[in-house]
Amino acid sequence: MKNDLKIINEHQKFQKVSLKETTNSFYLLLAAEIDHSLFPFFITTSKKKKYIIREAKEWSGELLKQGIAIDATTFYACLIPPGIGKYLKERQGEVQVAKYDFVILIETSSRQKMEEIQNSDEYKQMVQKITSIATATHFITAVNVKRIDSVDHKSPGVFLFNYFFADDLQQNIGIWEYTAGWFQQETGLDNSTVLLPQGNSNTKYTIINHCRWDNMSDILPSLLFKRTFQTYVLDNFYANKVAAMPILYKKA
Template identity: 40%
Template sequence: MIEPSGAGYLFIGASSGPWPLPVALPRARRRALLSLLHAGAEQLRSPAGREAGVERADVFRAVLRPPGRGRPFARRTADRAGDAGGGDLLDAVLLVQTRDPSTAAARLRSDAIGDLRRRLEAAGAATVVFTGSNVRRIGDVEHDRRGIFLFNYFSAEDTEENLHAWQYTAGWFQEQTGLDNSTVLQPAGPAGGYSLINHCRWEHLRDVLPALVLEPSFRRFVLRTFADHRTAANPVLYRLDG
C-alpha cells in the first residue's frame, strides 16, 4: 500500500438496461449513453474545466461481468449494479479526477453536470452519481493506455468492515493476477447503496479472468472473507471507450 491520493473523484454511472448474459453484447442504447458521457467529458477537459481543477475525465464501456459477486448478501447490493437474474448494470461510466474532493463537489453542482444528468435521465438511463475520495491505494490506475479495468461495487453494512476485507484480500490479487495498482473510492454521500468502489487495471483479460474462474482459493478465501465481513462485491470489467 501507498498513501491515498488527495484527489477528488466524480463518478457518473449509467445503465442501458437489463444485462442477462455475462458478456456485454453491443446495443444502440449503450452507445447513445456513452456518447452523452463523452460530451460531458469533453466539457470537463476544456480549458475552463482544467482551470476549475479537473485533472482528467475518462469514459468506460462495460465488457464482462466476471465471477466474484457476493451472493450471501447480494440483495444488499444496489439494484442498479445488477444481479444474476439480469438486473440493470452500470455499463457506461464517466470517472472524473479533480484537484481535491471539494473541487469534485463543486463540479457535481455545475451546470455542465446538471445538464448531463438530465440528458441521461431523458434517455431513460438509471444512473448513479456521487463524489468521493481515495481511502486506500496500491498504486495509481493508468488511464493513458488501453487495458481491462475493474469497477467493483461494494455494498456493506459497515464501511470499515468493507475496507478491512478489501485490504485483507488485496494480496491475493497481487499474487494471483500480478495486480500492481488499485484505487479505492469512498463516496462522500448517497451512492446508490454502495459503500466503496474499487478501481484497478490489468493489461489483458487473461491476466485476471483465469484466476477468478479456476483458482479455488478465490472462493475459499476472497469471497469467504467478504462474506465474513458482511460485504457484497459486484465486479464489472470495462474498457476505455473511444
C-alpha cells in the same frame, strides 16, 4: 484492523498487499444501466448508449482542456465476472444490484473544483441526458480511502469497478485490504484506487474499488479456475458480511 475481522482459511497465507499513500483528489462517478443484459456479458451497444458515450467523451475533453479536471474517462461494460457471492442474495432487495454498463469517472484536485463541475450547466445537462435513457443510475462524490497505485487511464486495458455492500464500512475496508494481496499475487495487479462515497452521496455502496489490467487474460482465468478465489477471497467476504458486485469495462 485485522482483529476486527473474521478470518477464515488463514493458513493459505497470501502476501500482504503493498499500499501507497492515498490521493488528495476528489472524484465524481456517474454510472448508469442503459443496455440491460440477461447474460453476464455485453455483446451489443444500442444507439442510445453510443450517443451518450459520444456526449460524455466530448464533455470530458472540455473538462480536461479547461483544467477543471485532472482526469475524466468514460467506460463501457464488457463483462460481469465471477465474484458476486451469496451474501448479496441473502440481502436481496436492500441494495441496487450493480449492473452499470456505462461509467464516467472524473478526478479533480479539490472539493471546490468538484463542486464547480457539479454546479455547471454542462454537468446538469449530462445528468439529465443519462437519466432520460437509463433504467438505473448511480451518481456519487468520493475520496480515495486506500490505494495500491493510481489507475492508468491513458492506456487501453480492462478496468474493474467493484461496487461493495457491507454492514460495516471499516470491516469492508479491512477485508478488502486483507484479500487484495491475492490479486497482487495471482493476477499481477499493480494498481487500485478504492473510492469512498461522501456523506452527501445517496448510496448504499460502502466502497467502490477501481483498478486496471492490460488484458482480460490477466484477470479472468484466475477468477474462473483458481480455487483460492473462492476459499480465500469470496469466503472471507461472506464471513465479514461483505458483498462484491464486480463489473469489467473497456475505455470508450
